[in-house]
Amino acid sequence: MQPPYDLKFRGSLNALMLTVRKRVTLATNLIHRFDDPQVIDREMRFLRPFWEFIQTRQKLNRQRYWKARQKDLFTGISKKPVRQTPLIWLPHRDVICSALDDPNGQKRAIGIGLLRGLDIVIFNFSTLLSRSHYALGIQDPESFQLVTSEPEEDGSYQCLRSTLHRRSAENNEEYKIITTRFILPDQEEIKIEKDFSRSTIDPDVLLRVTADRSGRERGPYLLEYRGRQSELNQRTGRLKVSRL
Numbered sequence: 001m002q003p004p005y006d007l008k009f010r011g012s013l014n015a016l017m018l019t020v021r022k023r024v025t026l027a028t029n030l031i032h033r034f035d036d037p038q039v040i041d042r043e044m045r046f047l048r049p050f051w052e053f054i055q056t057r058q059k060l061n062r063q064r065y066w067k068a069r070q071k072d073l074f075t076g077i078s079k080k081p082v083r084q085t086p087l088i089w090l091p092h093r094d095v096i097c098s099a100l101d102d103p104n105g106q107k108r109a110i111g112i113g114l115l116r117g118l119d120i121v122i123f124n125f126s127t128l129l130s131r132s133h134y135a136l137g138i139q140d141p142e143s144f145q146l147v148t149s150e151p152e153e154d155g156s157y158q159c160l161r162s163t164l165h166r167r168s169a170e171n172n173e174e175y176k177i178i179t180t181r182f183i184l185p186d187q188e189e190i191k192i193e194k195d196f197s198r199s200t201i202d203p204d205v206l207l208r209v210t211a212d213r214s215g216r217e218r219g220p221y222l223l224e225y226r227g228r229q230s231e232l233n234q235r236t237g238r239l240k241v242s243r244l
Helices: 012-031 039-062 063-072 093-100 104-131 227-231
Strands: 082-084 090-091 146-147 158-167 173-181 187-193 204-211 221-228 237-244
Touching: 012 039, 012 104, 039 104, 063 104, 090 093, 093 104, 093 146, 093 204, 093 221, 093 237, 104 146, 104 158, 104 173, 104 204, 104 221, 104 227, 104 237, 204 227, 221 227
Parallel strands: none
Antiparallel strands: 082 090, 146 158, 158 173, 173 187, 187 204, 204 221, 221 237
């Protein structure tokens, strides 16, 4: 069954981030005003993912970071490895896949570290969108699609989040599978799926760097990571590069 997507938001990606930032500012002000555990717990739901998101985003959106990657990961590759978007500076898929096509141990760890940064920024951003559903007019905070309108872009950014509720066969406990997709105007896509069936704090992670299937040209490469959240944090797990 297709989730009930909501398309009420109209604005650029910059405007979307500004709306979320205003909601985080409101959360900070409410915590300062009310010495109430319920208010603090509720508003911290905005602050925790926001600070993880913003700190990692600031790191990835720096020339110094990408110069270091150019030296240790993209050595010998002439094409500029990074594209700059309002949300996050993203590596070109063909460049990162070429660098990791036959990675040694050091390159593999660096590549997984880069994917970990994408996970922190994009998954936490979609979490913030979910928790800002009143401010954004989202009807279902667990399953939605926000499409931006970019005044100077040929296309739009798409931020999608879907949540499946399942029950385990062993003890009939409910768990979630949360999928986040961030699609660029040229149909480049980051997809992150987290399966909480084995652990509520250490989910299985599937992260793909590819192109949206509806796009005309998908490109030759697929970059895929599989592992537990703890493995991704430690820069281990299974990294696969394949041609589409």
